[in-house]
Structures are given as structure tokens and as C-alpha cells.
Amino acid sequence: MPHRAPSTEIAAPPEGLRLIAIGASAGGVEALGLLLCALPATCRASVVVVLHLAPGRSSRLPLLYAARCLLPIREAQDKEPLQPGVVYFAAPDYHLQIEPQRSFSLSLEAPVYFSRPSIDVLLETAASTYRREMLAIILTGASADGARGLAKVRQLGGAAWVQDPATASSAAMPAAALRLAGADRVLDIWQLAASLALLTN
Template identity: 55%
Template sequence: MAWPSPLEALVIGASAGGVAALQTMLGSLPGSFQAPVFVVLHVPKDRPSGIPELLGGYCALPVLEADDKQPVRPGHVYFAPPDYHLLVESRDALALSMDEPVLFSRPSIDVLFESAAAVYDRGLLAILLTGASSDGSEGVAAVRAAGGKAWIQCPVEAAAPAMPNAALAHAGADAVLRLGEMCERLKGSPA
């Protein structure tokens, strides 16, 4: 089934079309899901995103916008705030960065995935969803190189297939799945 064993953390990246995909995915997570979840969704940098409030209503887990040096708690969902990179600093803390945008994006999916891979290695599952850029390709490669697993949304189903296609071409995947299949697998997570 291409699961990290044990599943210690989940990272998710999405861009164009990502709000609807994340609504479905986060809504599928059971309240008993124990791994922390870190999410980058490309959002406009010049206004509050409102995404945690919007998606929190669909998710059985607490959904928060990440703060710098915020403690990591199991069974919580942390979103990158607008115009900040989100990094997993350690198993105990998050970090925010205003380093240069990566592929025109801040927050960057690559930055999140690479930092999480360095901390969680084999215990990490990365999920790359719909998007119109190539952000996430290097991150997926880093996760897989560290021994973690990567699921990529089936490009045919994605609202914007460019990001899944770019990651598949660059890094491959442990599974290419439709959104509904990902949700079913997450419900049966070993976390």
C-alpha cells in the first residue's frame, strides 16, 4: 500500500484547484489520526488566507495557521501562512521563513517537503495534489531519497495537472491515485 511504517508525519502540497481537493482530503481524516499534518497551499500573499477557518469546518482535527517556533502536536493540521515558507525545524517545532520565493511561490511546497524529509525520513508521507506550476517536484524527490513515501494525484483527475505531471516526470511516485483513493487509504492509515 506504500505506507511509511510507522507514519510519523504527513505533508500535503496544493496550488490551483487545491481548496476543493483539500476540503475533500482533510474531511476524510478521522479524529483518531495521530500524525501531524503540514500543508502548503499557494495563496495570495497580500491578504489573510482564511483557509484554516474555511477548511477547519470539514476536518475532525484542529486546523491552524502555523506560527514561528510553534510546537508540533500529533493530530493537528498546520497551514503555511501567506507569504511565509513553512519548515519542519524538528519533531517538536515549526519554523517560518521569509527567504526568497521558490519557483515564484512563498510558501513553497518544495521547502516544506524538503525540511520534513530531513526530520522524518522514512516516517514521512508526502501527498502532492493539483497545481499549475512545478513546485513540489524537488520536494517529492527529497522525500523519496530520504526513504519516505510520495503519493501524487492522478493528473487526469487534477483540476490543474501541471504540478502532478512535473513531479511524476522529475521524481516518480510510490502511488498515483485519484483523490477518493487517497482519502480511503488515509482513513485506514497506520498512524
């Protein structure tokens, strides 16, 4: 990821957010570190993250970020209700879905774009449940995963932010999302972090 001074342009987060769903792949560990550590302790939305991981590997991501972030971070569990002000990571080798009663379910259905968990699966199920109460963010990555899900988020009234492909470690995923779904805002990673820092409820 290129290093430069933080940007000054930021976007006000939509009002009434109950869910922030973030998808990332190649280059996503560093990008997520900036975003998650920018979330204020006053954030009352649930935050759900899908980061593509190799199958068969245990995830140490919650441990990696927990010491630097103000919100509690943990791996999402099957049938667990989403709680406000908590960051959840998808478990490796399971699709993470959000049920209509706002709880998680894990699935072993076929990979999407060779990935399980899939960003599309998370976003499509979340959009059907949260509609206008959600913000979806697509970050750096090397596939088109997330584009179809982002289109559904926007179709059902949710907000969509996409990392500027020109500033991403891997431009393919944000570029695919913009081609298929468009976005409400296209921001570099520093702008995205500064924008999330504005969350107050």
C-alpha cells in the same frame, strides 16, 4: 475538478507515520477539502499543508475546513512544536520549514516558482527531519513546485503519493512531480481520501 463515483482502489498508509505533508496549488481548495475531511479522529500523525495563496492576503483556510473535519486545524506559528493529530496550514507569504527538533520556522527568503510558501521548502526540510516517518502528497497545481522536495522525501526513505494528473484540475504540478521524483502511488483524489481514512495511529 471532474465529478464521478468514488474509486474503490485504495492504498494502505505507511506504518509509523509521524508527518503527512501535502502540497497543492490551482484547484487545491476543493481537493484539500476532500482529503482533510477524510482524516479520522484516530490519526496521530501531524499534517502540514502548503497551499499557494496570493501574497498580502490573510488565510481563512483553517476556518473554512474546521467545521467539516475531525482533527483540529490551525495556522502554523514560528517556533511552534508539531503536535500529533493536528492539521497545520502554512501562513501566506512565508516559507514554512520544519526544524530538526520538529518545530516550525517561518522564513521570508525569496519565492520558489513565484510562490511563498513553497511546497519544495516544506518537503525538503521535513524530509531531513522525518525521513521514513513521513508521507508527502502532491495535488493539483500549475507549477513545478513540490517536485524537487518530493525527490528528497523519496531519497531519504519517506513515502510519496501523487494525484493522478489526468484527474487533477491542473495537471502541471503532479505531472512535474512524477517526471522528477516518481511516486509510490498515483491515485485520484477520491482514492487518496479513502486511503487517508484508513489511518489509525
